[in-house]
Amino acid sequence: MNCPECDATLNIPDDAAVGEIVSCPDCGADFEIAKKDGSNVELKQAESVGEDWGE
Amino acid sequence: MNCPECDATLNIPDDAAVGEIVSCPDCGADFEIAKKDGSNVELKQAESVGEDWGE
Amino acid sequence: MITIKIGGSVVDDLHPSTIADIKKIAESEGVILVHGGGKEVTKVCEQLGKEPKFVTSPSGIKSRYTDKETAEIFTMVMSGRINKTIVQMLQKNGINAIGLSGVDAKVIEADRKKKLLIVNEKGRKQAIDGGYTGKIREVNASFIKSLLDQGLTPVISPIAISEESEFLNVDGDRAAAYVAGKVGSDKVLFITNVDGLLMDDKVVPKLTLAEAKEIRPKIGPGMEKKILASTEALDMGVTTALIANGQKENPISSAISHDN
Amino acid sequence: MITIKIGGSVVDDLHPSTIADIKKIAESEGVILVHGGGKEVTKVCEQLGKEPKFVTSPSGIKSRYTDKETAEIFTMVMSGRINKTIVQMLQKNGINAIGLSGVDAKVIEADRKKKLLIVNEKGRKQAIDGGYTGKIREVNASFIKSLLDQGLTPVISPIAISEESEFLNVDGDRAAAYVAGKVGSDKVLFITNVDGLLMDDKVVPKLTLAEAKEIRPKIGPGMEKKILASTEALDMGVTTALIANGQKENPISSAISHDN
Ligand SMILES: [Zn+2]
Ligand SMILES: [Zn+2]
Numbered sequence: 001m002n003c004p005e006c007d008a009t010l011n012i013p014d015d016a017a018v019g020e021i022v023s024c025p026d027c028g029a030d031f032e033i034a035k036k037d038g039s040n041v042e043l044k045q046a047e048s049v050g051e052d053w054g055e
Numbered sequence: 056m057n058c059p060e061c062d063a064t065l066n067i068p069d070d071a072a073v074g075e076i077v078s079c080p081d082c083g084a085d086f087e088i089a090k091k092d093g094s095n096v097e098l099k100q101a102e103s104v105g106e107d108w109g110e
Numbered sequence: 111m112i113t114i115k116i117g118g119s120v121v122d123d124l125h126p127s128t129i130a131d132i133k134k135i136a137e138s139e140g141v142i143l144v145h146g147g148g149k150e151v152t153k154v155c156e157q158l159g160k161e162p163k164f165v166t167s168p169s170g171i172k173s174r175y176t177d178k179e180t181a182e183i184f185t186m187v188m189s190g191r192i193n194k195t196i197v198q199m200l201q202k203n204g205i206n207a208i209g210l211s212g213v214d215a216k217v218i219e220a221d222r223k224k225k226l227l228i229v230n231e232k233g234r235k236q237a238i239d240g241g242y243t244g245k246i247r248e249v250n251a252s253f254i255k256s257l258l259d260q261g262l263t264p265v266i267s268p269i270a271i272s273e274e275s276e277f278l279n280v281d282g283d284r285a286a287a288y289v290a291g292k293v294g295s296d297k298v299l300f301i302t303n304v305d306g307l308l309m310d311d312k313v314v315p316k317l318t319l320a321e322a323k324e325i326r327p328k329i330g331p332g333m334e335k336k337i338l339a340s341t342e343a344l345d346m347g348v349t350t351a352l353i354a355n356g357q358k359e360n361p362i363s364s365a366i367s368h369d370n
Numbered sequence: 371m372i373t374i375k376i377g378g379s380v381v382d383d384l385h386p387s388t389i390a391d392i393k394k395i396a397e398s399e400g401v402i403l404v405h406g407g408g409k410e411v412t413k414v415c416e417q418l419g420k421e422p423k424f425v426t427s428p429s430g431i432k433s434r435y436t437d438k439e440t441a442e443i444f445t446m447v448m449s450g451r452i453n454k455t456i457v458q459m460l461q462k463n464g465i466n467a468i469g470l471s472g473v474d475a476k477v478i479e480a481d482r483k484k485k486l487l488i489v490n491e492k493g494r495k496q497a498i499d500g501g502y503t504g505k506i507r508e509v510n511a512s513f514i515k516s517l518l519d520q521g522l523t524p525v526i527s528p529i530a531i532s533e534e535s536e537f538l539n540v541d542g543d544r545a546a547a548y549v550a551g552k553v554g555s556d557k558v559l560f561i562t563n564v565d566g567l568l569m570d571d572k573v574v575p576k577l578t579l580a581e582a583k584e585i586r587p588k589i590g591p592g593m594e595k596k597i598l599a600s601t602e603a604l605d606m607g608v609t610t611a612l613i614a615n616g617q618k619e620n621p622i623s624s625a626i627s628h629d630n
Contacts, residue, residue, distance in 0.1 A: 021495035076235035190450015202535035208475040215468040275462035
């Protein structure tokens with residue numbers, strides 16, 4: 001699968017799960033796996049979430 | 056044992072325990088068992104405690 | 111201004127219209143809520159492996175015996191779970207509520223019972239250590255009034271602070287009576303799950319203070335305590351004491367308009 | 371006025387002189403306390419059979435994952451047990467304290483985190499549901515000031531209310547920073563169990579805001595959060611942020627006089 005931003009090849013592990021974040025090795029963009037059906041993977045822009053932890 | 060108030064005979068059960076309240080059949084005064092050693096019983100004036108209960 | 115005593119579960123005990131009803135009255139004249147919640151305390155005690163103890167008074171009233179550990183769990187559940195859940199529910203409906211226990215700003219001060227009179231397992235009267243229950247002595251009325259003046263709705267847990275700063279379990283109905291009396295509410299309302307005081311199967315619509323005092327010893331325990339709290343509130347200058355069923359629509363405004 | 375962050379256990383964490391020290395400063399300039407207590411929450415969760423879940427952030431910070439049930443237990447323990455025990459201890463020593471959670475009078479409002487970024491069991495970054503933690507948005511400063519004006523000492527639990535009136539777990543250090551900043555404390559003090567920030571085995575006596583921001587990423591997790599909270603407080607206008615060991619005598623007045 002290719003990066004939606006720069007078209008570089010993304011390395012998505014076979015056992016990757018929905019919610020996991022995939023980073024593009026070329027442009028550095030982060031994508032979240034939105035759906036996964038066998039080897040069929042749908043990506044969405046990962047929201048940038050700052051770390052903000054409770055007690 | 057006799058009532059400290061009116062000298063009437065008090066009826067104190069053999070198995071009465073410290074803290075139990077003994078009422079005089081004649082004058083109606085209440086006494087709390089302060090100490091008990093075999094048949095040796097020491098009484099004290101029972102404080103009048105209103106009922107006041109929590110949740 | 112009205113002081114309202116509610117149970118521990120807003121969801122189970124009250125008609126869905128109740129919160130909107132509270133909101134209306136909070137905005138027009140001001141509301142103070144006092145809550146109970148003994149059942150939930152018992153549940154958490156059991157979950158924590160603390161067996162609740164109950165004792166029976168010479169006149170037959172059964173109640174919780176509050177040892178130190180129970181007083182601590184009581185405080186945690188009352189002021190941490192029940193109180194905050196009620197505050198949350200009110201906030202969700204646009205009422206700016208503030209939860210308080212009697213320990214906070216010394217809102218309720220009480221004298222710890224040194225001794226309790228109970229009926230023991232042999233059926234005889236016995237004096238035992240009073241545990242952590244108390245008789246209310248003082249209410250921080252000026253602080254509660256300052257909250258009302260800021261548009262807040264106080265939600266008060268039935269926990270008092272003793273002279274030695276211990277947590278004391280106090281009865282919610284009587285706490286509501288004292289708060290109403292000391293803060294100067296003209297009305298106190300006890301919300302319950304029956305329509306009011308029943309005599310010969312009929313709801314008694316109205317009692318004078320003297321009648322209430324006379325009738326009280328003849329009433330069953332749950333309602334008797336509400337009548338006692340009512341007479342205490344009236345003795346402290348509250349004009350009207352109301353008892354109403356929380357499962358009816360708009361339970362507060364209909365109780366105020368004597369629509370029962 | 372000073373805002374002080376303390377841990378969850380006054381007895382275990384603080385030198386016996388601390389409460390008298392708080393009293394002196396409460397009387398002279400006014401004190402707001404914010405407390406933690408994560409360890410006690412974990413203990414009660416376990417007693418109630420609720421296994422605590424922890425997650426690790428991409429930068430390696432391990433923290434509690436707060437699902438709905440955990441948020442409810444968190445609220446109960448924080449605002450019902452820890453908060454009231456601190457208030458009781460202060461009252462016992464003549465400080466008229468008032469315990470509040472962020473839900474009460476909307477003292478702390480926060481935005482619920484929609485998503486959290488964690489490192490999953492395969493060591494890869496993953497976005498999960500944010501649970502019930504939040505980023506603080508607003509503090510009801512005018513209400514807190516009105517309490518101080520009445521001579522009260524507010525004791526605040528790290529619980530916030532969300533826009534949907536949910537209970538949110540917020541970090542105690544950052545809650546203290548926001549309270550200090552929004553209420554306008556000139557000082558914020560983080561009490562901990564070490565002497566302060568250590569670099570090359572020596573306590574760093576002083577940092578400018580710029581230095582603190584630069585140095586922060588190089589610091590271990592517990593202290594890093596206090597430095598972050600310090601920089602946030604300073605950004606909001608607090609003049610001085612202090613970190614001090616609570617096990618030293620008069621920890622507050624000596625921190626204020628930079629006597630460490
Ligand atoms: Zn790319
Ligand atoms: Zn006699």
